[in-house]
Amino acid sequence: MTNITVIYNSTYIAINYTGAVLWGGQINVSGFISGPPNRLITLSIGNLxxxxxxxxxxxxxxxPTSDLLPGNYSLSIxxxxxxxxxxxxxVGALMIYALIAKPNVxxxxxxxxxxxxxxxxxxxPWVSGxxxxxxxxxxxxxxxxxxxxxxxxxATPLLLGMGVxxxxxxxxxRPPIGGGYYARGIFVVNPLEIALPAIALIMVMFLARFGIVRLRRSPQQETQALPTLPMTATITTPRPAEVKAVEERIIKLAPSGKINIPSVKEVVMALSQAIATVSMKTExxxxxxxxxxxxxxxxxxKLDPQVYSVLSELVGIAEYALYSPRVPTPVDVARAWELAKVLSQ
Structure with a gap:
């Protein structure tokens, strides 16, 4: 038996592509392949x-990136x-990033x-639709x-309780917007809650005046403490070790050049706290x-739409901080901690 060895000529490949693309834009890929002038190649990004x-x-x-979601992907050729x-x-890495909408009310x-x-x-920012x-x-x-x-x-509900x-x-x-969130406390006054006790008192006094009801009076009024109902507390604050583990996983996938920037560290810490909290709630x-x-x-x-919107905005801020050329501003850092605080409630 004679062994036959088949030797292939090596194929050389040179690729240029857009490494960071705004969601809704296009990823431009070009390159040169050695060998015959007409060669079939297959490109894969996510599910495309x-x-x-x-x-x-x-x-x-x-x-096009309109069929993809913002995030980190691998370009495979x-x-x-x-x-x-x-x-x-x-195989190369690329990022599709989105803009975070900031509502002003x-x-x-x-x-x-x-x-x-x-x-x-x-x-x-905004887009139509x-x-x-x-x-x-x-x-x-x-x-x-x-x-x-x-x-x-x-419209506000008629029976909405008085308070904040x-x-x-x-x-x-919607490309290129990745979502946004705003919350503001408003003090709601319910006239019924104010008026009903006064109306009830007037009616009792009126009925008492005509002898329909009698008000019992005693020389001494005894007060009795209300019973204390048993309550169970649900702890939603993650342990420091859990937060640290999440932080290490985020840092592991982040560019080393960005993670040492103080404002980037702050955003990562806020996101780690939020993800650890969400992990406890959703398992x-x-x-x-x-x-x-x-x-x-x-x-x-597994999350309420409003809670998901908060987490989505925080993830968007973190992706900006970690993968874009820009450095988070103090406003970005403050917003990240604000969102993390909302998720911990």
């Missing part, structure tokens, strides 16, 4: 797969064998239960923006090889 044939050993393709030329592969600090609340809202939901005390209104400036009238209630503005996702932990966007997708069905 496409094939292209080189022309005179070169290729150029633009890949496979060159099929051709004649005596061997197959080859190329002008509304009165006081509302009356049963009467409408008028609020003027500015969303920046961006979904937005405004809610207060169980009443909500949803719409798609046709302008960055809107004025809405939101949050007016919440949740911005949905879904951040896996060592999981990107932030993949974790966000994993917990989406």
């Amino acid at each position: 797969n496409m094939s292209i044939t080189t022309v005179n050993n070169a290729f150029n393709i633009s890949i 496979y060159v099929t064998p051709n004649g005596t030329y061997a197959p080859t592969t190329y 002008s509304v009165s600090n006081v509302a009356i239960a049963g009467l409408p609340v008028r609020a003027s809202i500015n969303v920046s 961006l979904p937005i939901t405004v809610s207060l005390g169980g009443s909500a209104i949803s719409l798609n923006l046709t302008s960055p400036n809107i004025t809405i009238t939101l 209630h949050d007016l919440v503005v949740s911005v949905g996702q 879904v932990k951040l896996k060592p090889t999981q990107t932030l966007r993949e974790y966000l997708t994993a917990v989406r069905g």
Whole structure:
């Protein structure tokens, strides 16, 4: 028996592509493949797969990102064998990032239960058709923006309890906007809660005057303490070790050049606190090889939409801090801790 060894010619590949793309934009990939002038190659990004044939050993393709979600991805290129030329592969990292919408709201600090609340809202940045939901005390209104400036009238429930209630503005996702969140406390006055006790007292005094009811008086009034009801506390504050473990997983996948920047560290600490808290509530932990966007997708069905919107905005700030050329500002850091605090409630 004679052994036959087949020797392939090596295939060389040179690739240029856009490493960071705004969600909704295009990933431009070009390159040169050695060997025959027309070679079949396959490109994969997330769940997108496409094939292209080189022309005179070169290729150029633009890949839309509208069917992908913001996050970190791998660009995989496979060159099929051709004649005596061997197959080859190329794998590179890329990021699709989104803009975080910041709603600014002008509304009165006081509302009356049963009467409408008028609020003027500015969303920046924005795109036409961006979904937005405004809610207060169980009443909500949803719409798609046709302008960055809107004025809405939101009905308040007649039986809404007197006290401070949050007016919440949740911005949905639409390329290139990755969502946004705003909450503001409004003091709600309920006239019924104020008037009913007074009306009841007047009626009792009126009935007592005509002898319909008798008010019992005693020289000494004894007071009795109200019974204390047993309460069970649910601890939602993660242990420092759990927060540290999440932080290490985030840092492991982050560029080493960014993680030593103080403001980036602050954002990562806030996100680690938030993810550790969410993990306790949902029992879904951040896996060592999981990107932030993949974790966000994993917990989406287990969180209230408003809570998910808060976590989504915080993840967006962290992705900006870790993977974009910019450095987080003090405003970004303060916002990150503010969102983390909301998630810990």
